Amino acid sequence: xxxxxxxxxxxTGGAPGRAARPGRSRHPLARFLLRxxxxxxxxxxxxxxxxxxxxxxxxGDPVTANLGQNALGDPALVAQWRxxxxxxxxxxxxxxxxxxxxxxxxxxxxxxxxxxxLTDLAEFVPSTIELAGSAILVSLVVGVAFGVxxxxxxxxxxxxxxxxxxxxxxxxxTFWLALVAFYVFFFRLQITxxxxxxxxxxxxxxxxxxxxxxxxxxxxxxxxxxxxxxHLITPAxxxxxYTIGLLTRFTRSAVLEVLGQDYVRAARxxxxxxxxxxxxxxxxxxxxxxxxxxxLAFGSLLSGTVLVESVFARPGIGQYAYKSAxxxxxxxxxxxxxxxGCVYVVINLVVDVLYGVIDPRVRLS
Amino acid sequence: MATRMRRRPARQAxxxxxxVLLAGALSLAACSGGGTSTTPAQSAGGTASKTLVMDAxxxxxxADPGRNYEPxxxxxxxxxxxxxxxxxxxDVTKPVPSLAESYExxxxxxxxxxKLRQGATFSDGSPVxxxxxxxxxxxxxxxxxxxxxxxxxxxxxxxxxxxxxxTSETPKPALPFILPNPALGILNSKTVKANGGAEDTSxxxxxxxxxxxxxxxxxxxESFNAQSQVVLKANPKYWGQKKPTYGKVVLRNVESxxxxxxxxxxxxxxxxxxSGDQIKTVSGSQxxxxxxxxxxxxxxxxxxxxxxxxxxxxxxxxxxxxxxxYQGLLELAGEGxxxxxxxxxxxxxxxxxxxxxxxxxxxxxxxxxxxxxxGNPTLKLEYPxxxxxxxxSFQPFAERIQAxxxxxxITVDLxxxxxxxxxxNYRKGKEELGLWYWGPDYPDPTDYLVFLPGNTVGLRSGxxxxxxxxxxxxxxxxxxxxxxxxxxxxYTDIQTKLNATGPFVPLIQPSQNIVTAASVTGLAFHPVxxxxxxxxxxx
Numbered sequence: 001x002x003x004x005x006x007x008x009x010x011x012t013g014g015a016p017g018r019a020a021r022p023g024r025s026r027h028p029l030a031r032f033l034l035r036x037x038x039x040x041x042x043x044x045x046x047x048x049x050x051x052x053x054x055x056x057x058x059x060g061d062p063v064t065a066n067l068g069q070n071a072l073g074d075p076a077l078v079a080q081w082r083x084x085x086x087x088x089x090x091x092x093x094x095x096x097x098x099x100x101x102x103x104x105x106x107x108x109x110x111x112x113x114x115x116x117x118l119t120d121l122a123e124f125v126p127s128t129i130e131l132a133g134s135a136i137l138v139s140l141v142v143g144v145a146f147g148v149x150x151x152x153x154x155x156x157x158x159x160x161x162x163x164x165x166x167x168x169x170x171x172x173x174t175f176w177l178a179l180v181a182f183y184v185f186f187f188r189l190q191i192t193x194x195x196x197x198x199x200x201x202x203x204x205x206x207x208x209x210x211x212x213x214x215x216x217x218x219x220x221x222x223x224x225x226x227x228x229x230x231h232l233i234t235p236a237x238x239x240x241x242y243t244i245g246l247l248t249r250f251t252r253s254a255v256l257e258v259l260g261q262d263y264v265r266a267a268r269x270x271x272x273x274x275x276x277x278x279x280x281x282x283x284x285x286x287x288x289x290x291x292x293x294x295x296l297a298f299g300s301l302l303s304g305t306v307l308v309e310s311v312f313a314r315p316g317i318g319q320y321a322y323k324s325a326x327x328x329x330x331x332x333x334x335x336x337x338x339x340x341g342c343v344y345v346v347i348n349l350v351v352d353v354l355y356g357v358i359d360p361r362v363r364l365s
Numbered sequence: 366m367a368t369r370m371r372r373r374p375a376r377q378a379x380x381x382x383x384x385v386l387l388a389g390a391l392s393l394a395a396c397s398g399g400g401t402s403t404t405p406a407q408s409a410g411g412t413a414s415k416t417l418v419m420d421a422x423x424x425x426x427x428a429d430p431g432r433n434y435e436p437x438x439x440x441x442x443x444x445x446x447x448x449x450x451x452x453x454x455x456d457v458t459k460p461v462p463s464l465a466e467s468y469e470x471x472x473x474x475x476x477x478x479x480k481l482r483q484g485a486t487f488s489d490g491s492p493v494x495x496x497x498x499x500x501x502x503x504x505x506x507x508x509x510x511x512x513x514x515x516x517x518x519x520x521x522x523x524x525x526x527x528x529x530x531x532t533s534e535t536p537k538p539a540l541p542f543i544l545p546n547p548a549l550g551i552l553n554s555k556t557v558k559a560n561g562g563a564e565d566t567s568x569x570x571x572x573x574x575x576x577x578x579x580x581x582x583x584x585x586x587e588s589f590n591a592q593s594q595v596v597l598k599a600n601p602k603y604w605g606q607k608k609p610t611y612g613k614v615v616l617r618n619v620e621s622x623x624x625x626x627x628x629x630x631x632x633x634x635x636x637x638x639x640s641g642d643q644i645k646t647v648s649g650s651q652x653x654x655x656x657x658x659x660x661x662x663x664x665x666x667x668x669x670x671x672x673x674x675x676x677x678x679x680x681x682x683x684x685x686x687x688x689x690x691y692q693g694l695l696e697l698a699g700e701g702x703x704x705x706x707x708x709x710x711x712x713x714x715x716x717x718x719x720x721x722x723x724x725x726x727x728x729x730x731x732x733x734x735x736x737x738x739x740g741n742p743t744l745k746l747e748y749p750x751x752x753x754x755x756x757x758s759f760q761p762f763a764e765r766i767q768a769x770x771x772x773x774x775i776t777v778d779l780x781x782x783x784x785x786x787x788x789x790n791y792r793k794g795k796e797e798l799g800l801w802y803w804g805p806d807y808p809d810p811t812d813y814l815v816f817l818p819g820n821t822v823g824l825r826s827g828x829x830x831x832x833x834x835x836x837x838x839x840x841x842x843x844x845x846x847x848x849x850x851x852x853x854x855x856y857t858d859i860q861t862k863l864n865a866t867g868p869f870v871p872l873i874q875p876s877q878n879i880v881t882a883a884s885v886t887g888l889a890f891h892p893v894x895x896x897x898x899x900x901x902x903x904x
Contacts, residue, residue: 077509077566112426113591114572123590179622187626194632195623196594200615201416313420313619315593323592 029356036352043345044338048102051337052095055330062087062111062328085111098334107338108331112324117335120320125339126210127197128316131308132301134236139243139301140294146244147251147290148278154256162248169245174304178238178311185234192234195313198227235312239304243297250293254286261285287358295351299344414599414612415903417885419635419896420627423618425591429574430501430550432510436895439547441589441616443894444597446550446580447605449479449498449529450541454900455656455889457808458714458849460541464493464551464581465529474536474847481527485604487553487581495523500554502531503564512548515807536845538852542714542809547894553579583609583899593618597898609899621756625880634882637895640756641699641876650883655701658755658877659710659892662802664689664766664870666744669827673797676744677827679866680737681775685744685798686723686870688730688773689766694873697761701876707860708803708816708871712892714849715810715856723864723871730773743776747790748800750781755875762872763800794825808892810856814840816869817859826868836862 062085063078082088086097101108107117150162185192193199197212205215205224212228258264259282267277306318317336324332425437433442451463462468465479485493499521506516519540520532531540543549554562556579561569573579578586583605584597597614619627621638628636628651644653666676666685675681691704706722709715734742746766748759760781767777777798782790790796803822805812815821817840819830830837836859843855863869877890886902 074509080566113575115575124592182623183626186632187630190630194627194630195420195617195619200418200617200633201613310620311623313593313617313623315590319592319618 032356033353036349040345040349043348044342047338047341047345048099048334049095051334051341052098055333055337056091056094062330102338107335110324110329110332110335112327112329112332117331120332121317121335121339122210124315124317124320127212127314128302128305128309128318130211130213130232131235131239131314131316132298132305134232135239135301136243136294136298138236138240139247139297142240143244143247144251144290146248148255148283150248150252151255151259152278159252163252166245166248169241169243169248171245172241174238174242175307175311177241178235178308181234181238182311193227193230197231197314198224199231202227231312231314235308235314239301239308242304243294243301246293246297247290251286251290254289255282258282258285284358288355291351291354291358295347298347302340302343415610416613416615417611417635417898417901418615418617418627418633419637419898420617420619420624420633421637422621422624423591425595425618427571427575427591428578428586428589428595429510429571430548430552430580431505431508431512431568432571433548434511437616439894440896440898441586441595441597442547442550443582444584444614444898445578445582445586446547446552447485447493447582448545448547448549448551450544452545452808452891452893455712455891457542457712457892460545463545464498468541470538470541470847472847474538474845475533477531477537477540478524479529479531481529483527485581486602487556488578488585488600488602489553489556490602491553491555493551493581495526495529497554498529498551499523500557500562500564501552502549504552504557504562504568505549507565508563508568509566512546515543515546515548536847538845538847539807539809539811543807545893546807550580550582553581584614587613607899610902611898614898628880628882631882634885635888635896635901636880638756639878639880640753641701641878643756644699644878644880647880652881652883652885652888654879654881654888654890655699655876656879656890657701657703657711657874658804658890659712659808659874660754660802660804661705661708661710661874662754662762662800662872663705663708664746664872665796665799665801665822665826666868666870667794667797667799667827668832668868669794669829672795672827673744675739675742676797676868678737678739678742680733681739681742681744682868682870684730684733684737684742684773684775685770686730686864687726687733688770688775689870689872690725690769691722691872692725693765693769694762697765698757698873698875701878703874705871705874707864708869709810709813709856709860710805710874710892713805713808713810715813715853715860717857717860717864721861721864725769727773734774741776742774743778744770744798745778745780745796746798746800747780747782747787747796749784749787752784754802755877757875759800766800791825794827796825799825805892810852811844813856814844816863816867822869828868833862833866836867 063081079088086094089097098108105118107121109115110117110120113120146162146166150159153159186194198204202224205212205219205221208215208218213225213232216222216225216228264277264281267281305316306322308314309316309318317339320332321336324336421437421440423437424435426435427433427438428441428445430442430446433439447464449463449465450460450468452459453461462482464482464485466482468477468479470477481493481495481498487493502516502521506513506519518533518535519537522530522532524530552562557570557574560573563569575589576586581604583600583603585600587596587598589595595616597616599609599612603609617633621640621643624633624636625639625643625647627633629647629649639647644655647653664685666682667673668677670677695702695704703711704719704722706717706719709717711719746763748763750760752759763779763781767779770777791799791801815823817823818828818832818837839855839859839862843852843859846852846855879888879890879896881888884904886904887900888896889900891897
């Protein structure tokens with residue numbers, strides 16, 4: 001198939017002959033997906049440009065930050081270091097080199113660890129994904145459940161209690177909550193383990209995904225799994241507190257709004273059981289705003305990991321970003337920027353796709 | 366519709382499963398919680414092998430000794446790499462043999478001859494040779510890393526298979542005190558060269574040395590992560606007489622607030638960075654070591670009349686020196702801190718005895734102000750406001766000094782600034798009155814000659830060369846004198862003179878607080894490497 005035919009196929013909604021097939025209804029979704037993917041790729045490109053420009057605008061000289069005092073007095077050595085790290089070239093050329101490397105999966109070498117940034121990220125990102133992923137999972141389950149309960153029991157004491165709880169979740173600073181949770185659950189009640197990702201006397205499970213819980217389960221090391229899961233609970237709950245609060249409030253109002261719609265009243269009048277009405281009519285309609293909020297919340301969750309990782313001494317992308325920024329390790333900073341930016345892009349993509357799946361009208365618009 | 370009907374129970378089942386999973390995870394957490402990090406296990410040698418967990422606020426960049434000059438890095442370097450000479454326990458007044466069994470310094474102080482010990486081996490079993498020593502020291506000096514200055518101007522040569530000679534153009538009496546620095550650890554030259562090592566700036570071995578160690582120390586590197594955690598494993602082929610007690614040492618990067626809870630709960634056995642306030646509420650079975658650190662906090666009064674006519678007036682300096690309530694400052698600094706009797710910290714060779722420290726004399730201070738001829742003297746005190754030293758902030762000290770000097774008739778205007786900004790004025794010698802500290806680069810009094818006229822800190826206080834010829838001559842002599850007794854006398858004289866007429870007012874040495882579990886024995890704070898991990902034992 002020649003290349004130009006692919007886009008035209010998308011534009012026209014299908015090649016001749018296909019349109020007649022019964023699966024035609026899928027095409028708007030495929031088209032929608034492709035368009036979103038194209039936008040995502042463009043965004044990722046934009047992110048590389050923004051991170052590169054911003055990183056290079058930062059005042060401060062990476063040479064001073066990385067070479068010893070002795071070396072700074074040696075101009076030849078400084079020049080050599082600049083040349084080695086490509087800093088002697090004009091900025092546009094540096095960007096093109098960076099982009100060229102990026103396309104081949106090369107994010108440069110960290111000036112601090114002297115390892116490829118990709119290797120560093122591969123080490124740190126899974127820990128953060130494990131933490132933020134568990135937090136979002138907990139938030140979705142708990143937040144939506146709380147919201148539904150609050151809506152169904154509107155203005156009753158349980159609703160009031162949940163509203164207060166959600167307000168607390170939203171307003172309490174994450175680092176403070178982390179310290180308090182650490183103190184209460186680890187120190188006072190002694191039901192959760194301490195700092196890090198696993199007990200210090202254990203070795204990390206053989207790396208497959210980098211997620212200790214998954215890797216330990218894959219390797220059948222159940223004691224390591226228990227330790228990794230245990231070390232995850234408090235930080236994940238702390239991180240989830242804000243999102244739970246947010247989702248409770250949004251789910252509550254979304255469900256209340258749907259409950260007032262004519263078709264729900266009609267369904268009730270028809271005598272459908274409450275559970276059917278809730279799951280098939282109410283929740284399905286309420287999901288769109290909930291997903292929007294969850295997507296946005298995931299972003300704030302990522303920034304929250306910096307502090308939570310610090311309190312619970314979990315090696316993650318937050319600590320890596322902090323250390324890289326304070327030492328002007330430009331390739332590492334750009335790597336982190338790129339990863340975080342791309343995570344946002346992926347979240348947006350997923351949210352958009354979920355809209356399309358849940359609400360067919362979105363695909364057509 | 367039919368498909369939906371089938372799907373629903375599955376969804377419900379999943380929804381029902383989640384709380385179960387969460388509850389399961391929680392109970393697992395409860396099981397895995399607790400500080401059972403000392404797990405008895407049998408090692409090959411038949412002795413109990415234990416894990417030691419240490420929490421520190423990391424100042425760590427690398428595990429490569431040639432580039433390592435951060436406090437946390439030195440703890441690791443000490444465990445991984447043996448040096449030619451070392452110090453016994455906390456005593457830094459006398460270098461003792463390590464990889465070199467003896468040393469001899471020439472009478473002119475320009476040559477140091479070291480006899481190498483036979484039978485010492487690297488962790489791969491190969492012997493430590495004179496070639497390894499020459500390679501390692503040359504590499505540190507010439508790859509231009511942070512510790513390179515330690516060997517500035519020192520030539521390293523192999524005399525024969527068991528002798529190494531260090532020579533310098535100018536006398537270097539401090540060299541035996543410099544050699545124990547973990548940055549000068551001896552590397553397995555074959556391994557390091559095979560992994561990009563070189564004796565110049567083309568050296569590329571750091572990446573290798575951050576993944577594996579190539580030393581002869583009691584420990585080897587199991588894993589290294591400059592941001593989060595370093596794991597050391599006992600070296601099974603360690604040549605030394607005393608084998609390490611702990612089979613594994615985990616050094617974690619932990620905030621100080623969390624450090625305290627961890628050690629109290631038993632999740633870690635050592636917490637290195639607790640402040641005096643935090644230590645007050647540590648209770649129970651933990652042991653607390655409070656030792657004066659080698660950091661000396663001091664005031665400098667600028668002697669440059671272009672900067673200030675007030676601070677350069679000798680009578681004003683005298684009034685400041687006699688007007689400060691040193692006991693009050695010690696109360697602020699907390700238990701374990703001591704008054705600095707001179708610029709040289711108490712644990713170093715040549716330190717003044719505590720009874721020679723300056724005492725407060727308000728009347729004499731008032732008289733000095735009157736004799737200065739300055740009406741209503743006012744001084745601007747600059748200091749770093751965002752810097753903490755052993756958990757102490759400079760702000761309360763500055764306020765206390767302000768209150769003390771008000772009593773003797775000197776008005777002090779406080780001028781705090783972020784350390785980056787404050788440092789600039791300090792380094793350029795523009796501060797009228799400055800509050801700073803000096804930590805030793807190596808535990809030898811020569812490192813304190815920087816306080817004399819024309820030298821680094823002297824210049825920062827506007828004290829140019831020629832400002833005090835007698836003192837400078839004394840300094841020149843001390844720099845080249847060999848022999849502990851003679852040096853001790855010279856440095857005592859220098860500090861006595863400095864305390865009488867110099868522009869510096871040594872204040873205090875804050876306390877280094879280390880909390881350990883009751884089971885840990887043998888902890889001794891060391892001014893260079895903080896803790897010798899291999900010296901720690903277990904009850």
